[in-house]
Amino acid sequence: MEKRQTEIPADIYSTADPVELPENAFRELGADEHYRPLMHPAHDYKEVTPYSVGVGLLLAVIFSAAAAYLGLRVGQVFEAAIPIAIIAVGMSSALKKNGALGQNVMIQSIGACSGVIVAGAIFTLPSLFILQGSYPDITVNFIEIFLSSLLGGVLGILFFIPFRKYFVKDMHGKYPFPEATATTQVLASGQGTGAGSRAQARLLVVASLIGGVYDYIVSTFGFWAEEVSTAFCGWGAALAEKCKIVVSCNTGAALLGLGYIVGLKYAFVIFAGSAFVWWVILPLMGTYGTPELTALSPDALFADYARLIGIGGIAMAG
Template sequence: MNHASKVGVMLPPAPRGMLPQLTVKAVILGIILAIVMAAANAYLGLFTGMTVSASIPAAVISMGVLRLFRHSNIIENNIVQTGASAGEALAAGAIFTLPALILLHHWSHFHYWWVVGLTGAGGLLGVLFTIPLRRSLIVDQKLAFPEGTATAEVLKVGDHPRAGLNALALAALLGALAKLATTGLQLFPGIAVAAGYISRRAVGYVGLHISPALLGVGYIVGLNIASLVFLGGAISWFVAIPIFGAYFITTDPQLAALAATHPGAADLAREIWSTQIRYLGVGAMLVGGLWALLSLRASLFVGIKGGLEQHRAGRAALANRSETDKDIPMQWVLIAVAALVAPLFYLFQSITGALVVSLPMTGIMLVAAFLFASVGGYMAGLVGSSNNPISGITITTILFAALVLLWLMGARSTIGPAAAILIGAVVCSAAAIAGDNLQDLKAGHLIGATAWKLQIMQGVGVVSAVLVMAPILNLLLRAYGFGAPTTLHPQALPAPQASLMAAVAQGVFGAGLPWAMIGTGAGIGIAVIAFDEWLKYRKARWRAPVLAVAVGSYLPLELATPIFLGGLVAYGARRYNGRRHGLGHTEEHMRRGMLFAAGLITGEALLGIALAVPIVITHDANVVALPEAIRQGSWLGLLVIVLIAAGLARVAMRA
């Protein structure tokens, strides 16, 4: 899931099509930022289950760097942030799915060419599938694309990027120092937890992760989304876990045996959540993915029909368009799609060894990738990438693919779950790329960039990120591990989406799923959708997208809490700015805060990757840890997160 702020007035496209665009310096800088943002978002997504948009931070960095050259222009900055954004979105597609192959024990490490083939082909399909939709969604239907509009405004007013760069750099330093203190030096615990027994087996649990990155995520998504994420966590941890512990724990032999040993309240709460309650999120996500398809069916048909009609109009229609409004020709799009499907079929054939299985896998992948890339692009245009149902549509794809493969391969198949995940990886990459890329094309449309040049740069960004994705994932796997903490990996990255997708794929092939919990989660999802429709009918400013609640319900509570805190900071800063500076200056102040928040995320994520290097080399998770005698308790971590939150608020409210 990706996020950014909204802005108001949209200006007409500027006549800038003749300015240099795909220059050497812009392409090189775009490639570098694509790699950096992909690495940072890979860590963030495995840690939190959420990713954030890289467009605005990349635009600010680009403006600062390209100003060092004698000649640079706004379109070059758009090219740079387009490449960086594609790298960030590609990381989301990879980390939401591929770690499931590790958790299924199908892979022991990330195979380089498999990662390149699956996510690279998926990402490029996402670029290609949005080309026929661009004109229909951006030019004809004039969808909002809030992140793309915000990026365009940043580029237009970017005469003085130094202040933004300073905010990014300072925040990155703070985020890195906090990560060093918790994961590296272990000066204080990374999580502050309080838990206790409400009755004999009912447990209460509260927790907060000492993470500036999560605080930054909450600020960027805003209080609306942050509060819904926390609501999902509250449903799981404050309601479902105590009720299950009090009345239903004996229905699970493993949990009943654990409860009989009278474990600590925190341990029992985590075990109940891990084995039962988090599947509420699966049900809610399935409903969210299906609802996205259902609610957008008419609009998607119009968009796809418009794209095909433009193709049939041929060269005569293209001749009447301005140079900036021309896409990559459709015949080249079709050739590229065919070229990408062939190696994917080969990969599927190599794992199944059966033509009767690999052909349906390829067909499901192709249809689902096109359909859900369209859904992702349209949703991004309506409500922004922050509400894109990427998790929901991916888990829907994996469930459907697993059921088809179960019919073809039988319940005893040992590769069925992995095959379903492979399909999901391609579809997730395509859907993640589609929404982000249409945001960048919207920004380019508003500032007068050439569409086909941006589409080429999107492909460059995908390829740049995918070439480094496997080494990054292997480094994080060896240093931290994925899934539940173990003795070998006590600070394992949760990889929430991948964990659930592995469980769903494995459950279809006989491992069993807590269907009662999934059904209950689906009921919760339906209730949230009904509530959101009521808000829509009332034309309420706040909405209730079901995927935000679903994400919160399958996240550990300690991750949802700082996200909510960051949302509160954003809300307080917006109210303060509106009263003191007036509405005209509110977005400028909020954008400054957003850059600070992005710096917190980037600094913590990159330091987490940097710390992985000595851990892997020495095979010692405590390689830079301080002696236990000078370590402090959770109080110091709570003080640090409060001070960083205060600093974020000050930056967002400073005149």
């Protein structure tokens, strides 16, 4: 039986564009209910402009460098969509751009591609250089690596385009999409007076300054150790030697901020994985393992054996 398309009531688009998300933005729609988007489908909006493309590319470069640094250091990257959305809304508010929602969406879309490309490259490029050292016949060519990353990103976008209507329209309200929900709320905040967007942008700038000053004090003056461990004290060193148990915490601004961004629930899941590796796996290996294993320090056990549980520590958040 052919399914008839319900006609959209004309009064849904009869007034000016709304300044905030409708009540049914994040829930499933009823049988005869329709969703009214912030951008009128019959209106022309500025979207792809020199401003939006230029700012999007600039933020993509900045956040690619930040994601690459964090990924190579701790084995996981952050999602840049939310901070980029805050910056886009804050800039459009500061520049007094009216009706900048379309441009802000483009800035966020272009800039957020940074983490996707970097996440694949930072775990692939080191392996190529390692192979080059082991096999002289393998050469690492910058142009080939650049083109493979570029074409891989383009291929991913092309594969995603056919699914856009399905996930955005057909599955409206069925999936939570927490990151997309937060990004949408940030972008929608720029539709109002701009006071909320300026406050969000100000908060992001202040947080960045605090993080920079914090890391500068730690690395330059050494007021406290960047990584606090029980192995530094007498009883902790004895515990590490006999039972291979170490309790440590990295106090860097990047890791503290990343834990705050992902939230208490997922931060605890990551911590639970680390606790499982350090407090269960390592003591078992150091106690009941071969003589070669029992002779190793906890750090050596972790680096050479426990990390194999998951690539980059992902499976157990090691």
